[in-house]
Amino acid sequence: MDIQWYPGHMAKARRQLKEKLxxxxxxxxxxxxxxxxxxxxxxxxxxxxxKTRFYVLNKADLADENITKNWLCYFKNQKIRAVSFSATRGNVELLKKQIIDCAAPLLRRYREKGMNKTLRCAIVGIPNVGKSAILNRLSGEKKLKEGNRPGVTKALQWAKIDEHLEIMDTPGLLWPKFQEERTGAVVALIGSVKLDILDEEALAFYLIGFLKQTAPALLQNRYQLDSLDKNDFGLLEDICRARGFLLKGGVYDTERGAKTLLDEFKNGRLGRLSLEKPE
Known part of the structure; x- marks a missing residue:
């Protein structure tokens, strides 16, 4: 399953971002x-x-809480400032304070030079990680278009958070080629790749295989499966049977089953799941 997606607007946005840095x-x-x-x-x-970089692990409400804590420790050991957040329910005032704290040494240097400067930030990331949603929470109003799909933000745009903080929203940026198939699959599972380039059944097989290894009880209970002792296609058929996804002649609608499984993972209906742990 070789997933690659690097549309032309990303290369253009990268050039524009570099000019604005x-x-x-x-x-x-x-x-x-x-x-x-x-x-x-x-x-x-x-x-x-x-540039000073500050990591925000968004959608923390969808991830395994203990694994997220391990990631924060991992980044701390790498000397990288990182926090977890949820754009749907996180403490936005705490996030704003964490951003200011991260920039404190820079702001101190400005003050030493007699400059009372507004802090200007850029918010960046791959598609569909929630950049615009975070910005809307920070500003307290829905200034920027957002959606649980890639490619919503098309251009660079500034948002004034308060008199001391401005943040530039940017389009989601991938890189030209995923070196490992696993990376492409994971990026697709979190919704960062356009659906029309995906083989959703193949991606569903990948997710079923992952869940069999890491959360078998969750998979079995969610879809009322009698056993996991089948190959991934057989389990997808069982999911279709449990949900009543049938075509004429009693054939299982595996396309609908795959789409349902992927959507339920992406939107957190399978529970709090993390796809990777720090080394």
Whole structure:
């Protein structure tokens, strides 16, 4: 299952972002808490090499809480400031304070030079990690278009949070090629790839295999499966049978079953699940 998606607008947005970086004090990098490693764009190391970076592990309410804590410890050991957050229910005032605290050394240098400067940040990340949703929470109003799908934000745009803080929203940026199939599959599972390029049944098989290994009871109970002692296609058929997804002639509608399974994972209906742990 080789998943690749790097549309032309991403290359254009990357160039525009690079040009605007001279006006940015702090980079807020949003990761999906369910897959912090796979949602970390490797191109950003070069692009933001001279900037202070602050990681926000968003959608923490969908991830395994203990695994998220392990990720925060991992980043702390890497000397990277990172926090967990949920754009739907997180403490937005605490997040704002954490952003200001991360930029404190920079703001102190400004004050030492006699500058009372507004902190300007860029919020970046791969598609559908929740950048615009976080910005709307920070600003207290729905200034920016958001949605649980990739490609909603198309251009760079500034949002004034308060008199001391401005944040630039940016389009979701992937990198030209996933070196590992697993990375492409994980990025697709969290909804960061356009659906029309996906083989959803193949992706559902990947998710079933993952759940069999990491959360077998959850998979079995959610879909009322008698046994997990089948191959992934057989289990997808069992899911279709449990949900009544049948075509004419009693054939299982595995396309609908795959779409349902993927949607229920992406939207958290399977429970709090993380797709990877820190090494």
């Amino acid at each position: 001279k006006t940015v004090d702090l980079v807020i990098e949003v990761l999906d808490a369910r897959a912090p490693a796979s949602s970390l764009n490797p191109d950003f190391d070069d692009l933001f090499s001279h």
